[in-house]
Amino acid sequence: MSMIFIGGSCEIFELPEPAIARIGAMVAAEHCVLIGDAPGADAETQSLLAGYGYEHVGVFHAGKEPRYNLGDWAAYHVPSPEGAHGYRFHAAKDREMARRADFGMMVWDGASPGTAANVLRLAIANKPCVIYDLARGSMATTYNVQDWCAMLRHAGPDILRRAEARMKPDERLALPG
Template sequence: MLKMFISGSIANNTIPDEVIKSVDVSMDKNYVILVGDAKGVDKNIQDLLKINNYSNVNIYHIGNKPRNLADKNWKQFKVIIDESNPKLFKDGKFTRSAQMIKDKRMVSEADFGLVIWQDVSTNRFGNVQVSKGSLNNIYNLLKMGKPVGLYFVPKPDEGIIKLTDLTYFENGVISNMVNVKTKQYYYEMKSEYEKVETQKKHDKKSQGEQLKFF
């Protein structure tokens, strides 16, 4: 049974009609729908599924219980976080990095994704901030070869953009549609991911060379 990971920006408080239609199709096909427990898109998608009495839903969270849960009968999956690590748990709260670990778990278990993304928003101090979580989800899904349906909120006329690889995403969306701050963050994020991958390959090679001595 196919699994679809639905995610989106916390700043978005409504679900576009195009996305509702896509979710309706997914319910008709009886996909397993993976959703987080945040406010914004996560909560609104949960409410939409609940209104339709849809039961094939998996909710992922990192606290003792989901922050938002529209139906207690849905399957719940707690992603274990190292609370002794200040990068993941600080001042009695889980950090953004901890939430990203939860999202990566959903990425790994999904077959494809649907992302409702507004790349930037303005905080209460009037500063522009990038919606990093959704961008990371898009990157990680495509990096694993999993297709993404992207509803880019600032460009509603585009409908749901079908993405199958990073090159198309970078050329079609990152280069032409997003805020300059989003573009800067994306390539910094990508560079960090590539450094980690390079280090992993180096470590694996070193371990292989060490084994030759035995």
């Protein structure tokens, strides 16, 4: 049974049909799903998994309680650094899901630097990640940092700068040149 980190942009409130089909295949294969507690893609995926009555789900959260845990699944609290706010408050749980996962699947709006950073975390560890890029209407798989760089070429320099701002120094060191 593989562990799959599913995530995506907070601005996505409807999963694309191919992502829904892939999640159905994960359920059929009884893979473990690691998911955050954010609104948007996380909550939409949780809703789908809860509708299946699926049990092999772990919800990772930084706050005292998950913001969303629609299937009443096991919840894993990952504390944030003291004084962390905004995306820094949630980054530790994202890093933990990437660390535990064997694979990833992200639903990306083409602009979310947090989703881009999660793909990079998987790429640094050479863990495949399927990305549904809603801005471009495409699907791609990253296997390594070079693939991640190719994914970001289409996003523009502002998204790259914002993604880099979310990275720890060791994550930035993994980037080429």
